[in-house]
Amino acid sequence: MKKIKEHYITNETDxxxxxxxxxxxxxxxxxxxxxxxxxxxxxxxxxxxxxxxIIKSNYGKDLTPHTFKQISSYNNFYEFGTGKRDPAKNAxxxxxxxxxxxxxxxxxxxxxxxxxxxxxxxQLEERTYRFRCVEAWSMVIPWVGVPLADVLKxxxxxxxxxxxxxxxxxxxxxxPGQKSATLDWPYLEGLTIAEAMNPLSMLAVxxxxxxxxxxxxxxxxxxx
Amino acid sequence: xxxxxQKPLLFLLLLMPFMQLxxxxxxxxxxxxxxxxxxxxxxWALRLLLLSLLITPxxxxxPFSIIKYRRMIGVFSFFYxxxxxxxxxxxxxxxxxxxxxxxxxxxxxxxGFSTFIILFLLAITSTNKMVRWLGKRWKKLHKFIxxxxxxxxxxxxxxxxxxxxxxxxxxxLIALILLSFRLNWSKMKKLVF
Numbered sequence: 402m403k404k405i406k407e408h409y410i411t412n413e414t415d416x417x418x419x420x421x422x423x424x425x426x427x428x429x430x431x432x433x434x435x436x437x438x439x440x441x442x443x444x445x446x447x448x449x450x451x452x453x454x455i456i457k458s459n460y461g462k463d464l465t466p467h468t469f470k471q472i473s474s475y476n477n478f479y480e481f482g483t484g485k486r487d488p489a490k491n492a493x494x495x496x497x498x499x500x501x502x503x504x505x506x507x508x509x510x511x512x513x514x515x516x517x518x519x520x521x522x523x524q525l526e527e528r529t530y531r532f533r534c535v536e537a538w539s540m541v542i543p544w545v546g547v548p549l550a551d552v553l554k555x556x557x558x559x560x561x562x563x564x565x566x567x568x569x570x571x572x573x574x575x576x577p578g579q580k581s582a583t584l585d586w587p588y589l590e591g592l593t594i595a596e597a598m599n600p601l602s603m604l605a606v607x608x609x610x611x612x613x614x615x616x617x618x619x620x621x622x623x624x625x
Numbered sequence: 626x627x628x629x630x631q632k633p634l635l636f637l638l639l640l641m642p643f644m645q646l647x648x649x650x651x652x653x654x655x656x657x658x659x660x661x662x663x664x665x666x667x668x669w670a671l672r673l674l675l676l677s678l679l680i681t682p683x684x685x686x687x688p689f690s691i692i693k694y695r696r697m698i699g700v701f702s703f704f705y706x707x708x709x710x711x712x713x714x715x716x717x718x719x720x721x722x723x724x725x726x727x728x729x730x731x732x733x734x735x736x737g738f739s740t741f742i743i744l745f746l747l748a749i750t751s752t753n754k755m756v757r758w759l760g761k762r763w764k765k766l767h768k769f770i771x772x773x774x775x776x777x778x779x780x781x782x783x784x785x786x787x788x789x790x791x792x793x794x795x796x797x798l799i800a801l802i803l804l805s806f807r808l809n810w811s812k813m814k815k816l817v818f
Contacts, residue, residue, distance in 0.1 A: 475656040483786050483790065485656070485657070536657075581789045583786070583787040584787075
């Protein structure tokens with residue numbers, strides 16, 4: 402089996418044990434990584450589409466989404482700078498492909514997964530949410546993703562597991578903001594199992610029907 | 626006699642940040658208007674304050690006089706400070722209780738508000754009539770710009786997200802350099818030696 406480099410792995414079972422994740426903005430990834438700085442600025446140059454069909458859910462069907470330009474140019478992603486307009490300018494250094502996710506901790510199915518394999522079992526859904534950032538702004542965003550509850554069911558946390566922890570990538574070359582001591586890196590987020598099982602929590606892989614721009618948290622981000 | 630173009634041009638240049646902001650507001654480009662107006666207006670108030678401090682030292686080395694531009698720069702600094710305070714008041718819904726509470730309980734706002742008061746006093750005494758009426762007192766009053774500069778950078782530093790942020794550090798260094806130009810070095814030498 403091909404050896405996976407430590408720094409490419411998102412440790413996801415901290416995913417099952419503590420708190421964290423990228424709550425920052427999402428971005429376009431797969432297939433567009435090297436052009437994402439460009440793509441993020443030019444309206445209409447969205448990322449690649451998804452090979453499989455996306456079901457439109459009823460979530461947020463009466464909400465008016467913000468524009469792609471707004472969503473991809475105003476982001477909280479300290480790994481790429483603390484200004485809200487910084488990630489769109491700086492996130493082009495992120496390489497969202499290949500991307501690996503490590504699942505570990507108090508769960509039945511542990512392991513390392515390539516993102517594509519990780520997401521494959523699930524039906525992609527479009528859900529439009531009013532996304533509220535802890536920094537007191539919000540936007541209506543048409544996410545593409547899967548319910549977090551479904552993913553948790555796959556990995557089956559044991560009765561000992563109290564939390565799901567998300568730990569993001571630690572790579573100062575890809576994420577220059579990590580060179581600064583603004584926060585402790587890698588960024589951690591955590592949910593109780595109950596919070597994680599909430600029907601609204603989802604793992605997003607896209608927005609507006611295409612893969613995430615880098616600044617929006619490509620290639621996979623938590624929406625909770 | 627021809628009408629000189631310099632002051633009108635300077636006026637337009639100094640107005641540009643405001644025009645950009647107005648454009649963004651009207652076009653609905655702002656996601657979080659409070660934050661996105663507070664930050665640039667605060668920054669421009671500070672930048673123009675520092676620019677106004679640069680005039681006198683620069684005037685000493687240039688072959689032509691630029692003192693006549695200092696007032697416009699200073700008043701524009703006050704203008705941006707007004708917008709900056711204005712957004713704060715809007716955010717507090719013009720509620721005197723909320724405003725007083727913030728000013729009293731949050732030190733960086735106490736400092737910000739004090740800075741504004743100084744700038745206000747300097748702005749209202751910036752007219753020709755006021756200069757004549759105050760006479761010698763005018764210069765003494767306007768030396769408060771140095772205190773305002775110090776308070777402004779402290780205010781900026783205090784509200785920053787992380788001490789690792791270099792932006793306020795750069796402004797502080799520039800402020801210190803500009804303030805040091807105004808120190809009377811020969812007087813200080815006499816005191817020390």
